[in-house]
Amino acid sequence: MPMTDNSAGKTGAATEGVRARDRLALLTADNAAVPLPAGVQAITAILLAVLLIALPWLGLGYRFLSIAITTLYTAIGLYGLGLQFGQAGIMSVGHAALMGVGAYASAILSVQLGLGFWTSLPFAMALSAIVGGVIGLPTLRVGGQHYIIITFCFCALFVIVLTNGGTFTGSATGLDVGSVTPLPGINFDKLSNNYYLVLAALFLALAATYLIGNSRYGRTLRAIRENEQLARSVGINVDLHKLGVLMVSGLFAGLAGVLQLYYLRHISPTLFGAFPSLYLALMVMLGGARYLYGPLIGAVVVNFLPEVLNLDPVDSRIAYGVCLLLVILLLPGGVGAGIKNVYCAVRGGFEKQGGGTNGRA
Amino acid sequence: MRQLGLGLAMAAAGLAMALQTARADEELPIGVIAAQSGSFVSAGNTIVGAANLAAQQINDAGGIKVGDKTYKIKLYIRDNRTDVNVTIAAARELVNDIGVKAIWGTETHDFSVSMAKITGPAKVLQFSGNSSLGAVLDDKAVAEDGWLHYTFQSEPQEWQRSGSTAKGVLSLLTPQLKSPPKHSVVFVGNDATGQYLSSHYVKALEAEGQKVDLVQYPPDTTDFSPLLTRIKGMKPDIVHFWYNGDSTLTAFPQALKLGVAPSYFLFGVDPGIYRERSLKADVPVTMSCVPVCWGSSPYPEVKQYFDKYFGLGAAKGPQSSVSLLYYDYFFWYAKALEKVGKIDDPDAVVAELLKSDYKGVVSPVPLVFNKHHQVTFATEVCMVEPNTSDKFKCAVEQPPAAPPPGDNGG
Numbered sequence: 001m002p003m004t005d006n007s008a009g010k011t012g013a014a015t016e017g018v019r020a021r022d023r024l025a026l027l028t029a030d031n032a033a034v035p036l037p038a039g040v041q042a043i044t045a046i047l048l049a050v051l052l053i054a055l056p057w058l059g060l061g062y063r064f065l066s067i068a069i070t071t072l073y074t075a076i077g078l079y080g081l082g083l084q085f086g087q088a089g090i091m092s093v094g095h096a097a098l099m100g101v102g103a104y105a106s107a108i109l110s111v112q113l114g115l116g117f118w119t120s121l122p123f124a125m126a127l128s129a130i131v132g133g134v135i136g137l138p139t140l141r142v143g144g145q146h147y148i149i150i151t152f153c154f155c156a157l158f159v160i161v162l163t164n165g166g167t168f169t170g171s172a173t174g175l176d177v178g179s180v181t182p183l184p185g186i187n188f189d190k191l192s193n194n195y196y197l198v199l200a201a202l203f204l205a206l207a208a209t210y211l212i213g214n215s216r217y218g219r220t221l222r223a224i225r226e227n228e229q230l231a232r233s234v235g236i237n238v239d240l241h242k243l244g245v246l247m248v249s250g251l252f253a254g255l256a257g258v259l260q261l262y263y264l265r266h267i268s269p270t271l272f273g274a275f276p277s278l279y280l281a282l283m284v285m286l287g288g289a290r291y292l293y294g295p296l297i298g299a300v301v302v303n304f305l306p307e308v309l310n311l312d313p314v315d316s317r318i319a320y321g322v323c324l325l326l327v328i329l330l331l332p333g334g335v336g337a338g339i340k341n342v343y344c345a346v347r348g349g350f351e352k353q354g355g356g357t358n359g360r361a
Numbered sequence: 362m363r364q365l366g367l368g369l370a371m372a373a374a375g376l377a378m379a380l381q382t383a384r385a386d387e388e389l390p391i392g393v394i395a396a397q398s399g400s401f402v403s404a405g406n407t408i409v410g411a412a413n414l415a416a417q418q419i420n421d422a423g424g425i426k427v428g429d430k431t432y433k434i435k436l437y438i439r440d441n442r443t444d445v446n447v448t449i450a451a452a453r454e455l456v457n458d459i460g461v462k463a464i465w466g467t468e469t470h471d472f473s474v475s476m477a478k479i480t481g482p483a484k485v486l487q488f489s490g491n492s493s494l495g496a497v498l499d500d501k502a503v504a505e506d507g508w509l510h511y512t513f514q515s516e517p518q519e520w521q522r523s524g525s526t527a528k529g530v531l532s533l534l535t536p537q538l539k540s541p542p543k544h545s546v547v548f549v550g551n552d553a554t555g556q557y558l559s560s561h562y563v564k565a566l567e568a569e570g571q572k573v574d575l576v577q578y579p580p581d582t583t584d585f586s587p588l589l590t591r592i593k594g595m596k597p598d599i600v601h602f603w604y605n606g607d608s609t610l611t612a613f614p615q616a617l618k619l620g621v622a623p624s625y626f627l628f629g630v631d632p633g634i635y636r637e638r639s640l641k642a643d644v645p646v647t648m649s650c651v652p653v654c655w656g657s658s659p660y661p662e663v664k665q666y667f668d669k670y671f672g673l674g675a676a677k678g679p680q681s682s683v684s685l686l687y688y689d690y691f692f693w694y695a696k697a698l699e700k701v702g703k704i705d706d707p708d709a710v711v712a713e714l715l716k717s718d719y720k721g722v723v724s725p726v727p728l729v730f731n732k733h734h735q736v737t738f739a740t741e742v743c744m745v746e747p748n749t750s751d752k753f754k755c756a757v758e759q760p761p762a763a764p765p766p767g768d769n770g771g
Binding site for chain 2: 061062063064065066067070163164171172173174176189191263264265266268270271303306312313314316
């Protein structure tokens with residue numbers, strides 16, 4: 001029966017709106033969003049930065065440093081995937097293709113127009129962002145597994161186009177580029193300088209992820225992730241934000257792709273196919289998409305595990321599968337969540353011993 | 362006085378022994394990067410097998426005499442896990458951490474090209490078997506300041522191999538068919554190597570008067586029946602299963618079931634594998650090896666080589682013969698080092714390799730590098746009698762003198 005009292009109706013609608021906002025606030029306040037104490041965050045960031053900066057000086061050899069570079073540029077791509085999956089809840093299994101868009105854009109600009117690393121970089125990133133947005137258009141109508149299938153199809157299509165693209169894409173043989181254009185006094189042919197270049201990009205990716213995660217924009221994305229209908233009902237432009245985060249993710253992927261190109265100095269379609277994409281999805285789930293260091297942890301685990309344990313590719317895949325199962329069962333938020341839980345448990349134990357009042361504001 | 366004399370004699374003997382030991386300890390570090398695991402393992406293992414055999418034989422024969430020193434080869438073998446990132450890391454390690462003088466490998470074009478960007482600036486010689494390197498080995502790349510100056514392709518130029526193979530296939534099949542074959546279909550994997558190889562092979566067949574259709578299949582295909590049915594509809598005289606041998610072994614039985622063509626050619630399938638798998642066809646089937654077959658070689662030195670190669674524990678696979686693309690070059694490199702008299706002068710070694718020749722196992726004609734660091738030798742083609750698995754007839758047709766019309770030779 002329709003209500004006849006207009007004022008009562010308005011009050012009711014207003015109350016519903018407030019309830020919806022409260023629910024939304026509760027939903028977005030998940031465990032991952034509960035921050036660690038500022039001191040712990042700062043110490044972790046400083047220790048990590050010092051470790052990463054000091055790595056070339058530890059005498060671990062060129063092999064180690066080479067794998068470290070691979071890990072870092074992979075992590076940059078993962079930060080994009082982490083944003084779209086961890087913050088907005090949009091999973092992709094075609095992310096390597098987005099990296100490929102950046103890498104190929106840069107390589108084609110180099111081969112066709114003679115543009116170097118620095119000049120082609122913004123164009124490549126922009127193109128990856130645009131392509132990310134275009135692939136994201138279906139997310140406005142479909143979500144979940146449907147979108148995942150779309151990204152997989154994009155990945156397959158991308159490889160087919162590259163493989164049959166003639167001299168423009170280098171076909172299956174691929175394209176070659178020169179070294180990164182040197183900056184005054186810095187030659188990037190030197191492996192340690194190349195490492196610092198990729199590390200600088202990683203720091204940018206980390207900073208951007210941190211800022212987005214702790215901004216109003218990040219909270220909006222989490223609201224969409226948790227309950228899209230509810231977010232829409234409180235006036236959030238869900239479509240715009242979804243496309244926005246996919247474009248940001250594309251920017252990260254483009255940056256990672258260009259860094260990968262100039263590290264390998266030769267690319268071919270197989271680098272951006274289904275398997276590399278699945279590995280990226282695996283890494284982000286292993287590390288924990290919702291945690292700041294989750295993508296980096298995922299990249300480290302997957303790139304260094306075969307090296308440390310001397311696993312062949314078959315054993316590696318088995319190991320990754322087992323790790324993923326263990327993470328899903330025991331650490332649903334990924335290894336990043338596990339580390340945080342261990343820290344909280346240890347801290348809680350100390351607090352109990354000390355009367356439970358220390359260390360909390 | 363006698364005691365002093367005895368002491369001096371003993372000291373001299375000790376010094377001589379120490380010098381002898383020091384001389385025996387001189388080692389020549391050589392790297393091998395190959396897939397010992399992952400999807401390219403069957404090709405990768407052949408590089409390692411060839412390197413082990415060659416190094417053992419050179420060392421057993423006393424090593425390499427360079428100047429007044431004798432060097433024993435010390436191999437540093439790295440598994441690239443069929444992963445370009447691991448290949449790069451391994452190349453960095455071998456070049457920068459270990460300081461190898463030369464690297465053998467890898468088995469794929471992409472990996473070899475990325476590796477050459479590390480070996481080139483470090484002036485480390487690289488011997489790679491990929492014929493697709495021909496696409497990048499040009500005047501500029503191999504010049505003294507070029508990025509491929511230190512890279513050598515240990516396989517013939519693809520137009521030469523394709524020409525030699527096409528002639529061999531047609532010479533063996535033509536007498537077996539009711540009328541001379543006119544229509545060929547080339548069935549090939551659509552990846553970097555497949556695209557490159559087939560582009561030359563199609564031209565080679567056309568130069569022999571064939572009308573050629575090219576049908577490509579996606580890499581990792583296992584069910585070939587839809588494409589094979591399409592090929593059957595084209596009514597070819599010969600279906601050429603071009604690259605790669607592993608996929609061919611899956612596709613060929615499917616083609617036989619479907620009765621796709623009155624004759625076949627299987628690239629990279631050794632007669633030894635055909636025999637061991639007891640494959641049989643009621644139509645004539647030819648097969649080629651890269652470069653000489655281990656299963657039915659007419660040359661005693663090749664048979665001797667494969668007896669030793671398999672004797673070291675190498676697996677008998679469709680690509681075992683690929684090991685020959687790496688074996689001879691160890692001896693050639695050793696010969697060049699001895700001639701130059703220094704191991705630390707890569708430019709002189711490159712110059713010596715380019716002006717010298719070497720008669721090894723891979724070819725009855727001495728090997729010579731051309732100005733683009735490529736060699737020339739023929740490919741062996743064998744035909745198995747219908748309804749048998751072990752009755753082979755083989756032919757070795759020399760490569761053409763020039764690329765066929767439409768083939769730029771690259």
